[in-house]
Amino acid sequence: MHTPQQIQSQLEAILPNVQKPGRYTGGELNQVLKEWDSVQTRLALVFPDIYDIGMSNLGLAILYDLINQRSDALAERAYNPWSDMESALRHAAIPLYSLESKHSLADFDIVAFSLPYETLYTNALNALDLAGIPLFSTERDDTHPLVIAGGHACYNPEPMHAFIDAFVVGEGEDVIQEIIDVHQRWRQSRRGRNKLLKSLATIWGVYVPSLYQAEYNPDGTFSHIEKLDEEAPLPVTKRIVAKLPPPTTNFIVPYIDTIHNRIPVEIMRGCTRGCRFCHAGMITRPVRERTVDEVVNAIEQAIQKTGYEEVGLLSLSSSDYTHVLELVNAVSQRFSEQHLSISLPSLRIESFSVELMDALKDARRGGFTLAPEAATERMREIINKPVSTEQLLETARAIYSRGWSTIKLYFMIGHPSETIEDVQAIADLCKAVLAEGRKIIGRRAQVNAGVSTFVPKPHTPFQWVPCDSFEQILAKQALLKRSLRGPGLKLTWNNPEDTMLEAWLSRGDRRMANVIYQAWKRGAKFDAWKEHFRYDLWLEAFESVGLDPTFYTHRERPIDEIFPWEHINTTVRKKFLTEDYLWSLRGKTRIDCREHCFACGILPTFADLRRANPGDVWQCPEVKSKRIPVKVIQESNVEGSVKPDLITIQ
């Protein structure tokens, strides 16, 4: 066992010899350091990548603030060490420690991982290993921390089911408090770890994988999931907050640079556009907005506390924020003297977006980003992002005429039914945009095309579709590389290997856990980093467990296939997704669902929440729904006092 004092003194000798030691010291402005023994419950919030990435994660910043507001709990931070620091830690036998108090992660009551994307999985294993915590849930006992995880990737928790004791599915603000409460009561009850897991499973939004067993068909496809515990919920419904709480303003200010070194303010959660490829758009429904006052006051407070020079107004589709013009005007008026730079990402392709950016007087250094995602109108109808080419060109003209010289265009290749002509159209469209720029500002005009490869995600209308094969991806990229050459044009793309990994893991089942473990054992880590990603290790890992990677990526799933993530209920019904997929095959689009409800399933599932929050708290239109019989389960657990508002539709 290492005491914090021992860890601190060993660090003295190590830090001078590693890159960016500022990642490993803690002690930053606004860090919360509580007396370790003054609280009942201690949580380590872990982002399983380096500090520079993890410090920019808004979700963990919110949880850190919320937990530390409790007098009976504390939250500290940990991030994965870069490889030089990892070697130094392993060499000196120092466990992965929290930045605040320098306790080993193994000393915490709860270790909570943020898993927003799949390429962090091996890093999460590595973090557990560095802390000396057994990787497999089944190997952990009462002396070990409870290991939980949340974040968007956890909507398909199955690939990580063997390593995580309990997943949070959905929004963390309220559920984290309930998890702490349950943990405290369990501690007082002095019962075994199994009892803790069962109690956690009764909380709305918590999935405890060990209480279920997955069954497969002889052909390897998923058959069904079985409850091993009578009281475990099936399905597990995602957690939401009915109304967004006031934004967090208490951010830690790092001493070193990080990727998004700024104040993040979430102006809106969810998206009503229904782009069919978009995981976030499907799982974060319904749309809830914050008021302009709330956002402006939050910025004011956060500047006072942090002194940051940049604010990011975050949402999945900023242009759709109801009072976006009012917000932009209020922000630019209120803060213009403070030399703040305001970013407003995710704008729609329309000239109004250019007016918004103009009003923000945002420095034009970064270029103006538009994400048409596909270059032909046919393709954009399939993915349900219907924008006409003329509208895109008109927007481009507005951007160049207002003083921007660079337009960044984001596309994806590999959409369902994409042909090589659709790919050629990407190059043609980029050139057409550049030509508009040349007419307006001459040779200064620049187009940067970012072309990633589509990965079908679970819980979306494209969850059935196969990924492009390696060869298809290479051929499409070769075409783009040939066509997008010359002055004023720049192309970036993803390596097909990276795409494959994301694709395997996204729609993986429980058997994938063993692949992840075998890959980690062979040295896979930092899979999101070019300098570390080892495709060969993953292929070896698949081979070693006797699974075919193409089963997960290149197979077109029959329309009636049962998916291994279906017991996780995003409340967007499979019936809706199926219909939307079939519509896409016919090129049939859906309009913004604020205009017309397509009955995705949100409203009936959360009918009571909606009734309690009428009007425009949710952007869903008012629809007449007949009262659906709901059963409110009030679990009686060991402590007898947890009453989750778990609602299951009969």
Added chain:
Amino acid sequence: MRLRITFAKTEAMRYTGHLDLHRTWERTLRRARLPLAYSQGFKPHPRIVLASALPLGCTSQQEVVDIWLEKQESLSEIATRLNQAAPPGLGIIEVNEVAPNLPSLPSQLEASVYLITFLDPIPDLDSRLYQTNQAPEIPRVWRKKPYDLRALILDLQRLPDDENGCQQILVKLAAREGATGRPEEVASVLGGESSKVRIHRTELIFLELD
């Protein structure tokens, strides 16, 4: 108004590099609600000029920065607000107003004085000091460029051991543009491995400040 602020960079900030320190100042000013002046032009940047970059990992008790404000404020008010707004590891020592037309701090810097503490004992420290002082030149390579360290050492002497019994030396190194001595190089010549020394800047010496 042009402020000249003397500050300490202590433990919590020893791994904050020069550029990040610059940004730390900008944020501190914003938290203190002081009207930091910005340069004119397409991409305005805050008018903050640090006298000298401190090598990463070193602490210091005398760093100097010039900061321009758009409006006149009382010095005591500025000092109070800066003290409240400064992050852990940045200690405000002195705040003065200086004439706007003074030459820039880096152009006036002449030398830096460092206190080097050896965490592991160096048995032949005295003879190494003697050899270093006597050497006509000490050829070293820094970032692939050869240079003579001896020419940059203006003074080098042993101090009494610290309260933990660790050996200490005080070295005065040239700190002119294009001729800046690095304290870790001196430590290395004397046998101190980088992870086994602590380096603390005690003084910045300027040609003439007023």
